[in-house]
Amino acid sequence: MQQTLNTTLLIIGGGPGGYVAAIRAGQLGISTILVEGQALGGTCLNIGCIPSKALIHVAEQFQQTRHHSQGSALGINVSAPTLDIGKSVEWKDGIVDRLTTGVAALLRKHKVQVIHGWAKVIDGKTVEIEGADTRIQCEHLLLASGSKSVNLPMLPLGGPIISSTEALAPKALPKRLIVVGGGYIGLELGIAYRKLGAEVSVVEAQERILPAYDAELTQPVLESVKQLGIKLYLKHSVEGFDAATHTLQVRDPNGDSLKLETDQVLVAVGRKPNTQGWNLEALNLDMNGSAVRIDNRCQTSMRNVWAIGDLAGEPMLAHRAMAQGEMVAELIAGQHREFNPTAIAAVCFTDPELVVVGKTPDEAKAAGLDCVVSSFPFAANGRAMTLESKNGFVRVVARRDNHLIVGWQAVGVGVSELSTAFGQSLEMGARLEDIAGTIHAHPTLGEAVQEAALRALGHALHL
Numbered sequence: 001m002q003q004t005l006n007t008t009l010l011i012i013g014g015g016p017g018g019y020v021a022a023i024r025a026g027q028l029g030i031s032t033i034l035v036e037g038q039a040l041g042g043t044c045l046n047i048g049c050i051p052s053k054a055l056i057h058v059a060e061q062f063q064q065t066r067h068h069s070q071g072s073a074l075g076i077n078v079s080a081p082t083l084d085i086g087k088s089v090e091w092k093d094g095i096v097d098r099l100t101t102g103v104a105a106l107l108r109k110h111k112v113q114v115i116h117g118w119a120k121v122i123d124g125k126t127v128e129i130e131g132a133d134t135r136i137q138c139e140h141l142l143l144a145s146g147s148k149s150v151n152l153p154m155l156p157l158g159g160p161i162i163s164s165t166e167a168l169a170p171k172a173l174p175k176r177l178i179v180v181g182g183g184y185i186g187l188e189l190g191i192a193y194r195k196l197g198a199e200v201s202v203v204e205a206q207e208r209i210l211p212a213y214d215a216e217l218t219q220p221v222l223e224s225v226k227q228l229g230i231k232l233y234l235k236h237s238v239e240g241f242d243a244a245t246h247t248l249q250v251r252d253p254n255g256d257s258l259k260l261e262t263d264q265v266l267v268a269v270g271r272k273p274n275t276q277g278w279n280l281e282a283l284n285l286d287m288n289g290s291a292v293r294i295d296n297r298c299q300t301s302m303r304n305v306w307a308i309g310d311l312a313g314e315p316m317l318a319h320r321a322m323a324q325g326e327m328v329a330e331l332i333a334g335q336h337r338e339f340n341p342t343a344i345a346a347v348c349f350t351d352p353e354l355v356v357v358g359k360t361p362d363e364a365k366a367a368g369l370d371c372v373v374s375s376f377p378f379a380a381n382g383r384a385m386t387l388e389s390k391n392g393f394v395r396v397v398a399r400r401d402n403h404l405i406v407g408w409q410a411v412g413v414g415v416s417e418l419s420t421a422f423g424q425s426l427e428m429g430a431r432l433e434d435i436a437g438t439i440h441a442h443p444t445l446g447e448a449v450q451e452a453a454l455r456a457l458g459h460a461l462h463l
Helices: 016-027 042-047 049-069 085-109 184-195 215-228 318-332 361-366 382-386 415-427 432-436 447-456
Strands: 003-012 032-036 113-116 119-123 126-129 134-143 147-149 176-180 199-204 231-234 237-242 247-251 257-261 264-267 271-273 305-307 346-348 353-358 371-377 393-399 405-412
Touching (some): 003 016, 003 318, 016 042, 016 085, 016 318, 032 134, 042 085, 049 184, 134 318, 176 184, 184 199, 184 264, 353 415, 361 405, 405 415, 405 447, 415 447, 432 447
Parallel strands (some): 134 305, 176 264
Antiparallel strands (some): 119 126, 237 247
16 A cells, blocks of 8 residues: 655755755754655765765875885885775775765754655656655655766767766776766866876867866866876767777767777766656656756746756756755745855866866956956965975956956866855955955965955066
8 A cells, every 4th residue: 555645845866955955954844855766965975076086086195106106306205006996995985985874864863754765756746756655745846866977879888888987986997098078077087097007098079178168277287187198189079989899989180080999988978967767757847958947046837846956957066956955945944045146166176176166257258347367376376386286376357347356267286175265255245455455374375366366456476
């Protein structure tokens, strides 16, 4: 006999958006059920942001140790290191496990009922759990099903053809790896695998790597990639893979065919909203391409049905999903909220790292803004020198008339940590004078933020 559960809020998907919405709803006393078919934490905690940063850290440590085994300028000498990738993966899994266990504990603490199973939408108020003989009736339905990797028809996954999921849990390292896609996922993993000792090539259809970012910002990454010995095949399209000869067929810009030998091919050509397999179509919601269309309160075209995170399209960022989830819970509790951030930071954990917050110079120009653009190089920053990382810069974009800051960009070691300061300055409506007049601790990378603002005002001190 079918069991029927009743709740105020039903959330489909336990990723960053879904679980944050559930925790906030619990804090506000809203009766909440969360349905998740796989592990709590979604892509981000299990097979995305967290494990990839763990693997990147392992790769960086291994490369540094190898560097010191060849005699470094710092005077550190060690014998040549070896890598036990099984142990590395175990360490990474331990971090993931601690985080997902923590999420489960927080949900319990806030009296959220978690049901492990696959949801099937019946209508805007009803969801069934496949194979569990359970039906859930709700007043509010929150869709947070996330996204999944885009597959290429000519490169079906399996055997030597892998996605980022398999790349983050290697049983052994390939001698040769070809990454298809020169965006942030492909490059983050490609650089990590190169540092771990694999021969890496990147095939990208566009004319440069990280095509979503401007050329000036990606130049230090391009230099680093070449220095690491990663081969780039730009403006090349993929035609297929021959398993018998272990070769990837690609077409060069002149239309000639090339055969590239490899042990593994990592397909990293982007992600798309996860709309299939759970009967979303039953709701007949308005769509925005492949994503669910939402308004500035994350409401869909159906009353009391909400959508957040990657399901609602770009930017597909965990921190955007979290902020949206928190807001939806507060709206259901009767608070007045809307999702209207000045800017959402995008961070790329390549070597060096990239951060973009707000408008780039080109975007400001396209928006008809007359802006002053100024950058300060890390080559003139004492802390960067002590970190052996002089590549990169901080760049500020501000209106010429009133000096209101509309954008920040940075490329360099550890610049992901500057994203908070960038985001805060935009949200608080800071002007160049505000940043220039704030005393920044010395020696820190953050001094380059102050110096960029000072330079925009015409009086950088250390340049």
